[in-house]
Amino acid sequence: MLAFKALVLALGIVEVSSSPAQAPLQAATIKPRKLHGRFLQLTDMHPDPHYTPGSSQTSACHRKKPKHDTRAGYYGTPFSECDAPLRLINFTLDFIDKKWAAGLDFVIWTGDNARHDDDPKLPRTTDEIYQLNREVASKMIDVFLSKGIPVVPSLGNNDVWPHNIMTPGPNSITNQFSLIWESFIPFPNLQVFHRGAYYSVEVIPGEVAVISLNTMYFYDSNKAVAGCPFKGRDDPGNLQLDWLEVQLRSYRNRGMQVWLSGHVPPTPGNYFPECYVRYVELSLRFQDTILGHLFGHMNADHFSFLEAIDLQFLPENQDRSRFEREELYETLLREYSALPTSSKELDFGDYGVVNVSPPVVPNPYLPSFRVFSYNTTSSGVGTSAKKKKGSKRKHGHRRGDHGNKDSHCAKEEYKNTWKCYLNETWYSDPDSPSRSNTRWTPLGYAQFYIPSLETANKTHRPRFKLEYLTYVPELLHPPSTNADSIRGFQYPIPLEHLPRSLRNSNVTWSKYAPYRMADLTIPSWVGLAQKLGDSKDTKLRKRFRKYMYMGGEEG
Template sequence: MLAFTALLVLAVHLGPVLGSPVLQVALQASNQKPRGLHGRFLQITDMHPDPYYAPRSSEKTSCHRKKGKKANNQAGLYGTPYSDCDSPFKLTNLTFNFLDKKWASEVDFVIWTGDNARHDNDPKLPRTPDEIYNLNREVASRMKEVFTSRGIPVVPSLGNNDVWRPNGITNEFSQIWSTFIPFPYLQVFQRGAYYSVEVIPNEVAAISLNTMYFYDSNKAVGGCPFKNRDDPGNLQLDWLEVQLKLYRDRNMQVWITGHVPPSPGNYFPDCYTRYAELSLRFQDTVLGHLFGHMNADHFGFVEAIDLEFTPDETETDKDKKKHVTLYDELLEEYSTIPTKAKDLDFAEYAVINVAPPVVPNPYLPSFRIFSYNVSGTDGARRAPKTTGKRRHGHKRGEHGNREALCKLKKNRETWKCFLNETWYSDPGAPSRSNQQYTPLGYAQVCHARTDKVRALICRVQYYIPNRELTGANKTHRPRFKLEYLTFVPSMLHPDDQDATSEFHYPIPLQHLPRSLREPGVTKSRYAPYELVDLTIPSWVGLAQRLGDSTQRQLRRRFRKYMYMGGEEG
């Protein structure tokens, strides 16, 4: 299996010379006439439908049986927030029905980042391969019904709870997802569960990774060791490098997607090193990185510093980290970003966006709509903060000569000593400044019973509030509600916009809360971040503000959105 994948990678490398059928078909597919674009796409993740979910059952049984002794211990009709229970099918169907009615005709493609089976550990109802596959078939069927039937590309990724064993599942998923995987990549998928889709032909691609080969909880893989080039993680990263080179040569832009987000805490060290290097090397080609899994709304960075050698951690250091929350870790990370312009190089950063889940476990159900630039260049951008002192919140690398460090026995056969390719960074690239296809913002959705606030919107986050889930019944269904916007309110009403046309508004006016539908609004409780786009400089600027301990109100808002009003699970 691995040998075939290696040969396939080589064939793609030599495609222009050998006339590779895989490459020829991919290029032919790219000549399709582009669809009319709305400038929006959906990211949805971690649905975790549970066929055994029983309303009014006890949370202590994973919401499967026994009536809860108290009302606040009983499973709700549409889900049980802040609990260990997965999603009832009522919630899954409600979400798809809402998307079908409100947004399916308003988006250009769908990024679907995995975990479509329950993840509870109920010993009386152990999960089986058949159950996992059937749940994935159910969700895939709804995706086809709502999106692919309209010609909208859907790009799924394998989640850790979609996997029964590390091997033997890719053939099954190649059948379950046959509608979504382009034929040229079918053999690649069957042998590794990763592939690529041109979501805007000849312009923008989405690369779906199998993060199970990088995930350090997967003990069936080797963790991308330099000495084992046939390790599944290494083969996938070889393939990713080929894809990025091909797309860059074609002057295309790319979204990288997957389930488990890249971080030193999630990935094997060598896998993370290689992922970080590719992210930074192809910064001019990669629009962004979209992941799920963490069940908490946040963003982080891959940094050039991650490619340096760091001192070995002591057991005491590791024990301390176990008691640090994700929120505190992020603030520490943000606080280390230089605040003086002369110390800040945007070429050394890539942004990792992690979306919250549909499952109300451990927080509240949500999904996200991104908007992106389909009208060309717009140079307006808020400059990041460039004053203040640099903070030193984590190890910034060992002092010493790189060549000397690579001669040490512990370092000489690690990827950090062999990644010396030229980086492609460009201040004018769509990831760095507002150009065609630059991401502008997102919308997160939540459940709300009132209809005054409508569904998902560009640069907005929506979710289902707790009171809506717990108060829902057969008569009153919960509804999704706007949680927050990432953008500046004045950008909702472009000065040169034809008043009779809604197509190029960042958000169709009918989807805005009433307080934002009229021009002239400069401040809003829905817009705490005021980002004019989602470029790397904008995210770095937000991180700098969050890293400032005097920004207490901003930090409170960030934490509230991160955990949706709950505590870290």
């Protein structure tokens, strides 16, 4: 109990019940806010109230001074298995409050706000998990919501007890988080949240929404659910995907755009196979409505694709064993290298992009956060996409050839699977914001981290620095030196947050901008993947791997 009192004092927060509630979905009553064209993603904070500076890493940085082991740092221990001391969480949110909050439109917060269960001598309890979430939520309210900045949290696999396990709702978890996140969840969504811990928020009323998914019901480590079986329509994963379909259809009918967010990213290695198939199909069916997919959990900074080929049937004799020990970096390069390089073979309507952000906790890498910018004007500069049609491809995504769907679905093993019944029309438009630079299109992101966390102490506070950004350097500045052009230009990243070398409008190359992406549309991501898939581009691959693990090794 003393630890929790210390946590309250350390975070300098107010009670959740006394905080301003997030505005419900009533666009007509909400005063329009000035848009800055930026939003923040935070993920995997993992605060640890038991963290003790100077302690041993082998004790999860909880006790005893080591003789040979590296001692726990004052603000955290980088490249370790120790979670974040409260002062690091405090420092990070205070820094964002002071330097960034005034220029943000909304915050996507993708889960894991309790420590890992890595210390058998100090096991986690449900009370501790809820209390940590309660205190971090209060800090988020103070930093963002109190300023009118919408915050959209998602449930992480470490926000529940037992770890990774969540039964169908309503249950104690949905009940507790409906109270903890009361200020974040629009009132009309509370009933749905009680059932499954998912909901949506119109972060720009009538224009842009964020859908927060409960990935625990898709995650294949959760043995308390069935995994979206076709005949199990009451399975919580199926109920959530049914709800998601209704949400996407409603937003599409209203002409709105949507970000999908959650904790565990949608990949074949993370989701139950049937949940994954349904998620991919919905993502591609509503590609013209979905701006992107933002997740955490994996710690490593990377991106992957949702593909039409994921909805095809596996060859019966496919051998997966040779990929089991493959490093994530190697898997991604193999996937990227299998992308077609000919425009005749590319149909961008067959792709969705999943972005996985690295965490705040320095476990196993370095503390970080990510600031996105997006287009708030009615037209884009340097449109990146052109309508391209072509034949479907074969590649190394390990999902096999299309084959004859009718013949597959006649077989006993396939006839009661989702692949045999997902035949709805897809809404794919090359002029939609996910495909072409126009209003609401994501333009890029800048990632900030603390490269020298181990040297920070009581007298020398840590410093966030730019790790890299996705933009072409020229797009960070007005297109001309004309006074009117400068006055009307909305900087994607304020100059004060850029290193001196990037503040010069004449810069055309920078070590901070190796990707040189015109925007974050699907064609731009496919283009980057094609470059990374080229084994001859060793320099770009080396940089990509460095960013994935922040200079360390796979955790």
